[in-house]
Amino acid sequence: MSRLVRDDPESSDGFAARVVKYVPSEILAFYISVENIIKELKPPASDGAAAAGNFVDVLIYDKGPYWLFFFCWLGIPFYLAMQKDKNANKSFVQSVISMVLFPVWVYSIDGLIFDRTHTYSAALSAILLGFVTLMSGIVPNSFGWADVNLRSLFGFGKRAGTGDGGSAPSPSATVASAQVEASPSA
Secondary structure, three states, rough: OOOOOOOOOOOOOOOOHHHHHHHOHHHHHHHHHHHHHHHHHHOOOOOOOOOOHHHHHHHHHHHHHHHHHHHHHHHHHHHHHHHHHOOOOOHHHHHHHHHHHHHHHHHHOOHHHHOOOOOOOHHHHHHHHHHHHHHHHHOOOOOOHHHOOOEEEOOOOOOOOOOOOOOOOOOOHHHHHHHHOOOOOO
16 A cells, blocks of 8 residues: 555545545654653753763753654655655645644654643543544545535535436526427427
8 A cells, every 4th residue: 555645546545545644654653762762761850960861861851852743743744755656646735634643643642742841631632633633534635626525525415406306407407498498389
């Protein structure tokens, strides 16, 4: 399975495939592994001196989570650009959605960047993660405002005038009935 979301007719990237592919799983795996290394470093002593570690350990422990977060977050478009092959569609939309999903996933795993700011809530992370991840699946990869049709996007029905029993008649049916009424009866 390709890492990039494809919108070509031969592809089978439906809702479920887009949900899976929009989540930056490789970047998250890297983030989690490096964050676990940072967690193992000893925190600095309360008086500001390096307790049982050296200056580099203290620097990494204090600033490392922020640098790691922004390095991974800004690396998402570059990683996706490296995944493209010659037949791949542009990955701009996938990059944007993955960059939106990355902080949500980091928040849901109680990343150090949110742990240190005391803004983590387990209930909020569960709701936010489920909502944002599922909503990402409704966005097609080749997105343009001409493609937006909320009724078909959410599956609420078909557009009127398509001959499927909609509320408005199709233009060809209206013209045909007008011609029948206008013709003299024999």
